[in-house]
Amino acid sequence: MTDPAPAIPPAEDERLPEFCRALGLPGLADVHVHFLPPRLLRRVWAYFDAAGPLVGTEWPIRYRWSDADRVAHLRRLGVRAFSALAYAHRPGMAAELNRWTLDFARDTPGCLASATFYPEPEAPGYVEAALAEGARVLKVHLQVGGFAPTDPALDPVWGMLSDAGVPVVVHAGHAPVGTANTGPDPFAALLARHPRLTAVVAHLGAPDYRAFLDLAETYERVRLDTTMAFTPFFDQFVPFPAEELPRLRELGLAGKVLLGSDFPNIPYPYADQVTGLARLDLGDDWLRAVCWNSAATLFNLP
Numbered sequence: 001m002t003d004p005a006p007a008i009p010p011a012e013d014e015r016l017p018e019f020c021r022a023l024g025l026p027g028l029a030d031v032h033v034h035f036l037p038p039r040l041l042r043r044v045w046a047y048f049d050a051a052g053p054l055v056g057t058e059w060p061i062r063y064r065w066s067d068a069d070r071v072a073h074l075r076r077l078g079v080r081a082f083s084a085l086a087y088a089h090r091p092g093m094a095a096e097l098n099r100w101t102l103d104f105a106r107d108t109p110g111c112l113a114s115a116t117f118y119p120e121p122e123a124p125g126y127v128e129a130a131l132a133e134g135a136r137v138l139k140v141h142l143q144v145g146g147f148a149p150t151d152p153a154l155d156p157v158w159g160m161l162s163d164a165g166v167p168v169v170v171h172a173g174h175a176p177v178g179t180a181n182t183g184p185d186p187f188a189a190l191l192a193r194h195p196r197l198t199a200v201v202a203h204l205g206a207p208d209y210r211a212f213l214d215l216a217e218t219y220e221r222v223r224l225d226t227t228m229a230f231t232p233f234f235d236q237f238v239p240f241p242a243e244e245l246p247r248l249r250e251l252g253l254a255g256k257v258l259l260g261s262d263f264p265n266i267p268y269p270y271a272d273q274v275t276g277l278a279r280l281d282l283g284d285d286w287l288r289a290v291c292w293n294s295a296a297t298l299f300n301l302p
Helices: 013-023 038-049 067-077 094-107 123-132 152-164 184-193 209-218 242-253 271-278 284-298
Strands: 028-030 079-082 114-116 137-141 168-171 199-201 222-225
Touching: 013 067, 013 271, 013 284, 028 284, 067 079, 094 114, 094 123, 114 123, 123 152, 152 184, 184 199, 184 209, 199 209, 209 222, 209 242, 242 284, 271 284
Parallel strands: 028 079, 114 137, 137 168, 168 199, 199 222
Antiparallel strands: none
């Protein structure tokens, strides 16, 4: 009996359900999706439109649609589980963002209840409240937030999340524009203090892929998400080193690589993300793990 043919990379969004069926998956689980309050979302899109200093290049938003239209599109694609990541960039905004994202998840089947935090005295209180309300994933953006992960104000929060085992998606890498708080060294310092933290490093830690692969191998609870990696757009700036693909495969099979997309704030079709992963030729077992199984285990998805 011959092995089944490998799943064919989807050329366009509408082919994603067929791709999932070929792999025998119920759908996709995307840990890196953004839904924001309308006023804040308009500001974020305006920043991308202007190619702001932390963007560094032209970045036309592909899915500039209403919340309802974007949720409907994810469902058409077969994305059965997704986050609603928001991130605070100044004091006094995280608690309000959490109220919005938690309400959004409550009213949106398939959305993982999401929250954020910022280094401020109130952070332990509102993170504890978010966890009590069912937050299943948190997000911090060290680049946009402009803070160090080792800020003392965050020690109680990191400890709380470590104890709860709730994942936090961390934009810790330098891409697209590095700052004093990004890169592997600040993140490694955080893990040295909180080695049991369940962390998901956004964008595979680009451009310092090797160093973040090292951290994922070293720390049991550290994972990586694929957001934007292996797409033609991202590859022109920070291509993943081909010689590290064997390590990426082993980490993926170990449950440590999760699908992420950055939907809707991407300048290309969603299918480009999954196509890029399929074209790595790391095997269907790897694709099953990355696209669904590992997130299903992490978040106890039905």
